[in-house]
Amino acid sequence: MAQRLRVAVIGSGIARIHVEQGFFRLGDLFEVPVLCSLDEERGRALTADLGLAEFTPDFSSVLGRDDIDLVDICTPPGSHFELSRAAIAAGKHVICEKPLFGSVAEVDAMAGIVAGSGRTFMPIFQYRYGAGLQKLKHLVDRGLTGKAYMTTIETHWWRPPPYYSVPWRGKWATELGGGLLGHAIHAHDMLNYIHGPTEEVFAYGATLVNPIEVEDNAALALRMRNGSLAALSMTLGSREQISRLRFCFENLVAESIRDQPYAPARDPWRFVAEDAALQAGIDAALAEVPAAEEGFARQFELFHEAVMAGTAPPVTLEDARRSLELVTAAYHSMRTGRPTPLPIASGHPLFRSWLPEGISPASPG
Secondary structure, rough: OOOOEEEEOOOEEEEEHHHHHHHHHOOOOEEEEEOOOOOOOHHHHHHHHHHHOEEEEOHHHHHHHOOOEEEEEOOOOOHHHHHHHHHHHHHOOEEEEOOHHHOOHHHHHHHHHOOOOOHHHHHOOOHHHOOOHHHHHHHHOOOOOOOOEEEEEEEEEEEEEHHHHHOOOHHHHOOOOOOOOOOOOHHHHHHHHHOOOEEEEEEEEEEOOOOOOOEEEEEEEEEOOOOOOEEEEEEEEEEEEEEEEEEOOOEEEEEEEEOOOOOOOOOEEEEEOOOEEEEEEHHHHOOOOOOOOOOOOOOHHHHHHHHHHOOOOOOOOHHHHHHHHHHHHHHHHHHOOOOOEEEOOOOOOOOOOOOOOOHHHHHOO
16 A cells, blocks of 8 residues: 655645645545644634544644645645744655646745755646646647647636635735636646746737725737647636647647636647547547546656655746746736746846835735
């Protein structure tokens, strides 16, 4: 039997999904002895609802426990860096929700903290583990798609005013950004997962749906390093919620056709080849892809394998850096009205923060 990793889950929001769709589905690999949240009423209720043994509001006590191997950070984004740093310093492995941190500089700093620690750090990008996207990744890795031409991704969701009644949402200091950062970031990761790094970004952003500080609409034009182009659109004002991905290659078109906005990478997908002969080859290659867990369960399963083997996690800090570079470039382009090249290096004006001048990040209380 595999060694079970003992998990302290930090937070009481998306933490439920991590436990139910991830750790509970992999009971032979993980156990969850404790949940920790500053929101004591909500945290205690979630602990009871999930049937967990213990709740605590004291994060420092979690770090001092010998029966905890892994800290799973599911808190608002403004707190991610400091919680992650403390957990690594305490000798724990770390999983951290998106958006990971508030700057490319913090990603680089965390890479330095993790290096030599003997601990494994994994950002969350569970969308890439949908069966449909995994099939496309298999075709790309097999060299069957041919040259990449154009990708379009729509993240069109609905967030009415009550969504922003949560105090930390909609504010630069605590949410760190708007829909581009907190909602469409999975689209960025799926794009980079298939095509590799982004080369240049031109972006428009606007706040049109709700009276908040951050953007709730964005349109981005991208040039990828592999030479292809991409168009990303995000709105939080779509009464009919959709997430749609369409990849145009030399030999085929791959398209998500699922009508569930929070599961676009899952099956069913369409793979339409140039002709019948090529279609037969594509279909044969798709049949090679084994059935596997999806979403959080698959990412956590691969994380466990990495910890046991002492290898890199399935999603790395470099993966998160690419997504936050894209965000940084987009915010820079919105403010300058010019295309922004990548990568984002230490000399870039937004390397240490993309927050507007005069605003500093603050951990929600």
